[in-house]
Amino acid sequence: MKALQFDRFGPPDVIRLRDVPQPEPGPGQIRVAVRACGLTPADWHLVDGLLADHLPPPPRGFGLEVAGTVDALGGNVTGVRIGDRVFGPVTFDGPTAGAAEYALMPAWAPIPEGVTPEQAAALPTAAETAWRALDDLGVQPGELLLVHGAGTTVGETAVRLARHRGIRVIATAGPTRAAALERTGARVTPYGEGMAARVSALAQGAVDRALDASPTGGRIDRADQPSPNGGSLPTLIELAGDPDRVLTVSDFAAAAELGARITAEIRYDQMHEFARLAGEGVLAVPVARTYPFDQVQEAAGLSRSRRPGGKLILVP
Numbered sequence: 314m315k316a317l318q319f320d321r322f323g324p325p326d327v328i329r330l331r332d333v334p335q336p337e338p339g340p341g342q343i344r345v346a347v348r349a350c351g352l353t354p355a356d357w358h359l360v361d362g363l364l365a366d367h368l369p370p371p372p373r374g375f376g377l378e379v380a381g382t383v384d385a386l387g388g389n390v391t392g393v394r395i396g397d398r399v400f401g402p403v404t405f406d407g408p409t410a411g412a413a414e415y416a417l418m419p420a421w422a423p424i425p426e427g428v429t430p431e432q433a434a435a436l437p438t439a440a441e442t443a444w445r446a447l448d449d450l451g452v453q454p455g456e457l458l459l460v461h462g463a464g465t466t467v468g469e470t471a472v473r474l475a476r477h478r479g480i481r482v483i484a485t486a487g488p489t490r491a492a493a494l495e496r497t498g499a500r501v502t503p504y505g506e507g508m509a510a511r512v513s514a515l516a517q518g519a520v521d522r523a524l525d526a527s528p529t530g531g532r533i534d535r536a537d538q539p540s541p542n543g544g545s546l547p548t549l550i551e552l553a554g555d556p557d558r559v560l561t562v563s564d565f566a567a568a569a570e571l572g573a574r575i576t577a578e579i580r581y582d583q584m585h586e587f588a589r590l591a592g593e594g595v596l597a598v599p600v601a602r603t604y605p606f607d608q609v610q611e612a613a614g615l616s617r618s619r620r621p622g623g624k625l626i627l628v629p
Contacts, residue, residue, distance in 0.1 A: 315629065316330070316606075317330055318373065319360050320372040324361070325360060325610060328360060333409055336413075338387030341419060342390070343386055343390055343418050344415055345379065345381030345382060345418060346414065347413060347415060347629055348382065349380045349381075349431045350379045350413075350627040351376075351624055352612060352626065354528070354616075355438070356616075357616070359375075368405075373410070374405060375412045376411025378434055381398075382397070383399055384415060393421065398430070400436060402438075402441075403417060404418070414629050420581040424588070425588055425589075428592065435626065438467075439470040441580070442467045442576075443467050444587075446471060447478070447480075449560060450524060450576075456480055457481045458482050459516075459520040459524070460475070460482060460485070461525050463485055463490070463501070466598050466623070468486070469486075469490060470598060472499050473595060473596060482498070482499040487503060493599070509552060519553060522558045523550075523552060525559065525563070527544070528619050544564050546571050556573045556574075560574035561574070561575060565577070601615075601621050601624060602623075602625055603626040605629075
């Protein structure tokens with residue numbers, strides 16, 4: 314089968330499309346014929362050496378989330394049949410992962426009717442991260458939540474989930490996703506000079522809690538440039554009034570320095586809930602572009618620009 318693979322750590326150009334053996338599902342796993350593989354920022358970090366001390370050495374596969382058709386069942390697997398359409402995370406500690414013609418999945422849920430494989434493959438990481446962040450932040454129905462970086466896939470998903478939970482939301486975002494965010498019922502304000510003052514005016518004071526979904530180091534005034542003093546977090550802490558009421562999904566170093574919360578323990582126990590919400594139209598991650606496997610370098614350039622305009626998808 315064809316699969317994307319890297320045999321040394323480095324920039325995206327170390328990734329190669331190769332002919333490799335099909336993986337075999339172990340206990341509790343299924344194998345799917347991949348129809349779409351979602352790209353995430355974590356993909357590039359793993360290729361660059363993230364978790365190198367905790368995972369087997371290369372060659373390793375590429376891609377963390379997929380949608381596809383069940384092709385084989387491992388031992389002790391129930392509730393799914395060969396031919397079912399499913400989506401979810403993949404195993405990524407072996408020579409193949411999600412960007413392959415066949416992939417192994419340790420958790421999954423059925424693709425809802427009316428949802429395409431590309432749309433389904435865009436969901437797992439964004440939905441899991443946003444769900445976990447809202448839970449770990451402890452935001453309650455009726456509270457006012459500030460989502461900074463709401464134009465990212467995780468940020469927009471957090472806004473959608475928060476509104477579904479009855480949470481009031483102020484979202485910071487650029488013009489590309491502003492209208493879509495407003496349709497959820499969130500109040501949206503742009504990035505740029507004076508953003509903190511605009512948030513305070515919308516909130517009529519402090520916000521109850523704040524979620525930083527921006528890329529690591531994103532600044533309040535220029536989200537595309539790094540800041541040496543904690544990026545967005547100092548301003549978010551000021552707006553929330555307490556670092557314990559602020560959580561970041563990416564800027565862990567600044568959070569440790571400033572006392573803000575982080576969330577890091579990935580868990581996919583809510584996959585069927587994600588499927589239900591996607592089927593109801595509550596969860597929907599915008600897909601910006603699709604690329605065949607052999608155009609992964611072009612996809613990498615747009616993905617790493619931090620302005621992909623939505624989710625990028627690889628397809629066999």
